[in-house]
Amino acid sequence: MASMRIDEIVGRLGGELLGAPDTLIRALAPLESAGPEDISFLANPKYRKQLDTTAAAAVIVSGGLTPPPGKTYIVCDSPYLYFARVAQLLHPESLPAPGVAASACVQSVIPASTCVEAGAHIAESVVLGEHVFVGAGTVVGRGVQIGRGTRLHANVTIYADCEIGSDCRIHSGAVIGADGFGYAREKDGRWVKIPQSGRVVIGNEVEIGANTTIDRGAMDDTVIADGVKLDNQIQIAHNVKIGAMTAIAGCVGIAGSTRIGARCMIGGQAGIIGHLDITDDVVVSAGTLVTKSIRKPGVYTANLPLQPHGDWVREFSHLRHLDAMAARIRELEKRLDKGDTSS
Template sequence: MFRLDELVARLGGEVSGDPAVLVRRVATLDQAEEGDLAFLANRKYLSRLQGSGASAIIVAPDARALLNGRSGIVTHDPYLYFARVVQLFNPPPPPRAGIHLLAAVASPLPPSVEVGAGASIEEDVEIGEDVVVGPGCHIGRGARIGRGTRLAARVTIQHGCVLGEDCIIHSGVVVGSDGFGFAREKDGRWVKIPQVGRVVIGNEVEIGANTTIDRGALDDTSIGDGCKLDNQIQIAHNVRIGENTAIAGCVGIAGSTVIGARCMIGGQAGIIGHLSICDDVVVSAGTLVSKSITRPGVYTASLPLQPHAEWVRNFAHLRHLDALVGRVRALENQ
């Protein structure tokens, strides 16, 4: 448990009300009870503030008066502050140093590393201090994993790939599988192109469950420091992603695309190959990116939901749009 003044001493902000109020966890305004710290990050939830059972509430400076005598913490970004408090209340468990009897390890490891049951680590692997290798993981020959990185159960890091420090890799992730590279014979048969590059992942990267990142064909596929990738994302060979970019679930990125720093890609977006997206771009959910983006901003190319019959009628009009434009031009010329 923490007093409000202890939280402010650690994380900044300003106490409003009683600094000695004790809180034990963070909860939503609706679910908070005595001893909980709630947060108000969006004014559309103002109606829930007065009825909340929280002992204290995190608010922005312009919402201080809404506390109405209740204790709280005033900060310019309540949602970010909430995230910091949750981290403080829920630190990751320290590695349980040691190699499980059912693990197969062919490389020397620092004594602080935890290796779970059924994990396999091939030869010439370099692993830093305090790394966690979960049950059933596989780390291929020549791979490198930086200090403090945590692999959940059944993660696969293929040969030669590099993970930086303090990464979090969730279950089912595959890093370094072959990219989709083939040449075609005249008779239609496909000839596989060996994929000889690596995947290089920076520091403090988080990769969600069942995401796959293909190794480069010749050069490396690279993920910059601080990137956050959701579940079930496909990143193809030779893609390069800049630092602190966030990508939501079910996104597909085709080969040799370059994405800049601090971008945000919405869920189920698709990005075709050999494009370039500059820094500070937001791509809305469901958008198909079919050309390069050279200016920061928000980009959307998806239709809003509508009843099927209405969609059929509208699409029928779209099919004749070119002819309609020609008729309008003819009328204007007259």
């Protein structure tokens, strides 16, 4: 981990510096636990009081805020984004030393800059860019193409003929290119497997979390565009298309042939059924089940808020009787129309 003076940080990232320019920053920390060599940030105004008590050496704040005196501040438009960039400065990514471990199996010609760790397997006809990292136990199937600077952490599996762009990060346990869930049914109930002949095509600067699975296409390709960020334990079915810079949180399931636009955000445990179209700039709240296409940008929610169990049971009981209540209301309306006011 690097350490930097606060004026060096501002010199590289911009912003307005208030306070001592020689303040040394060694680490990042939340406001409530930061120490005298830490930098923190305030993005949510409801935590404003923590500025009075934090021991942080410096705090990143937004314009228009009047911070208490006696500390060092960086004023910028987006404190959380600025904090992320400071984190990159203090935690630069190290490049693994090139070389192939003795226990690795490499059946293709690869660049000298490649790092292949113990127990990894690279099949024939694989094409790697410069500075690719292949972690321990990772399997790269026949005919796979991987762009420059991409990192496959330990125990990743890339099935045959898939394509991965440059500067991607794929975390442990991810499986790229397994067969999609495609079957036809006989009259007697038996299932006939449909060969999955497509690929998975992943763009540049994509990050894929641990144990996330992306199925290959049935005939066409499954496509993950540039800049997409996928959390852990996501299931993406065959022929799904995900647009550039979309972010999807953990435990989301996306059924086959759905198309998701650019810059969307999908909350954790959301479910999206198959053959839907979701336009650009859509936000789907956590736990939402999407059952129809979304044609307009915006925030969409289809779940119940948390409440005490007894309240939920009572309200659900009312829901079960809505049909009977509606029928009674219609009958009362008919009687009122006829002038019958008797009970």
